[in-house]
Amino acid sequence: MTAPPVRFSLPAPAKLNLFLHITGRRADGYHELQTLFALLDHGDTLHFQAADELTLSCDRPGLPVDESNLVLRAARLLRDVTGTDLGARLHLEKRLPAGGGVGGGSSDAATALCGLNHLWGLGLDEDRLAGLGLRLGADVPVFVRGRNAWAEGVGERLQAVELPEQWFLVVDPGVAVPTARIFGDGELTRHTPAITLPASLGAATLERFHNDCEAVARRLYPAVDNALDWLQREAGNARMTGTGACCFARLAGAQAARDLQRRLPKNWKAFVARSTQLSPLHEALATLRAQQDPGPAFNDNAT
Numbered sequence: 001m002t003a004p005p006v007r008f009s010l011p012a013p014a015k016l017n018l019f020l021h022i023t024g025r026r027a028d029g030y031h032e033l034q035t036l037f038a039l040l041d042h043g044d045t046l047h048f049q050a051a052d053e054l055t056l057s058c059d060r061p062g063l064p065v066d067e068s069n070l071v072l073r074a075a076r077l078l079r080d081v082t083g084t085d086l087g088a089r090l091h092l093e094k095r096l097p098a099g100g101g102v103g104g105g106s107s108d109a110a111t112a113l114c115g116l117n118h119l120w121g122l123g124l125d126e127d128r129l130a131g132l133g134l135r136l137g138a139d140v141p142v143f144v145r146g147r148n149a150w151a152e153g154v155g156e157r158l159q160a161v162e163l164p165e166q167w168f169l170v171v172d173p174g175v176a177v178p179t180a181r182i183f184g185d186g187e188l189t190r191h192t193p194a195i196t197l198p199a200s201l202g203a204a205t206l207e208r209f210h211n212d213c214e215a216v217a218r219r220l221y222p223a224v225d226n227a228l229d230w231l232q233r234e235a236g237n238a239r240m241t242g243t244g245a246c247c248f249a250r251l252a253g254a255q256a257a258r259d260l261q262r263r264l265p266k267n268w269k270a271f272v273a274r275s276t277q278l279s280p281l282h283e284a285l286a287t288l289r290a291q292q293d294p295g296p297a298f299n300d301n302a303t
């Protein structure tokens with residue numbers, strides 16, 4: 001009799017950049033940033049199953065499942081650095097918009113790294129996984145670490161922060177914004193003065209900060225311009241995340257966010273999400289590990 005195949009599913013949550021300041025540009029062209037990452041309770045799901053081969057499928061037609069997909073790139077990287085030849089059948093349930101600034105591809109990559117580390121029993125620690133993640137993209141480490149974070153450098157210098165639980169309506173303007181297109185634009189503001197991490201990260205503080213990529217994205221993508229204008233009119237505090245395209249507003253609670261979602265103009269897409277202290281990925285990983293933990297040894301001397 002053969003053992004049942006090992007399988008499990010893990011979330012790949014979205015992020016928002018609550019603000020994003022560009023403070024300079026390095027000699028290699030990469031931009032120096034200061035940003036605040038909030039992890040959300042909404043995202044993709046990656047399904048894992050032990051297998052001889054390494055394969056990926058996805059429920060969203062059009063999203064490549066070849067070597068360009070960050071999930072497979074993460075898996076190959078893990079195989080290369082550890083020398084393992086184990087395989088996995090991976091299936092990606094895609095909810096997040098690609099090129100949406102909510103970190104979809106990066107989060108999928110982080111979930112692949114953490115999930116395969118577990119499936120293959122590699123035992124790599126968080127620092128090692130975050131280091132591998134950075135080789136795949138600037139946004140991958142924050143998802144590997146799984147905490148809301150203040151980020152500096154090109155986004156790789158992370159400091160975990162406590163954020164108040166907040167509800168958001170995130171509008172997807174339906175356009176994919178290539179990150180490099182925004183960072184390559186001649187009109188991008190690259191000299192916002194550096195700030196120190198504010199002592200309080202409540203709504204009033206955050207409203208003093210902005211996203212330097214917004215002006216360029218508004219100019220290049222009218223759908224982003226419309227989404228920001230609508231959110232600002234309806235809710236105030238409208239902001240774009242990352243290099244776009246998604247835009248969001250902070251609402252007083254779940255009900256207020258859902259009410260606003262119902263008032264969206266026809267054919268617009270949006271999702272309601274809550275920021276979480278610990279990434280849903282890490283909660284799920286802890287549950288997986290607990291299921292495998294045999295528990296404390298039986299004590300023969302107990303009365």
Ligand SMILES: C[C@](O)(CO)[C@H](O)COP(=O)(O)OP(=O)(O)OC[C@H]1O[C@@H](n2ccc(N)nc2=O)[C@H](O)[C@@H]1O
Pocket residue numbers: 017020029030031032033035101106136137138139140153154155179180183242243
């Ligand atoms: C804008 C953010 O989303 C903020 O969270 C990230 O910094 C972008 O992270 P990402 O999508 O993982 O970006 P990467 O795949 O690393 O980089 C895509 C391209 O964006 C440009 N890029 C990226 C990050 C950065 N700090 N400066 C840059 O100039 C580079 O041209 C790079 O080739």
Ligand SMILES: Nc1ncnc2c1ncn2[C@@H]1O[C@H](COP(=O)(O)OP(=O)(O)OP(=O)(O)O)[C@@H](O)[C@H]1O
Pocket residue numbers: 063064068069070071097098099100101102103104105106108109139177179242243244245
């Ligand atoms: N698993 C994946 N999911 C989505 N896009 C992927 C994936 N793997 C590779 N890509 C490619 O990455 C590009 C950007 O996708 P992604 O969803 O990460 O953008 P983003 O949300 O703007 O990211 P960020 O917020 O990190 O800038 C797309 O052009 C897509 O083809």
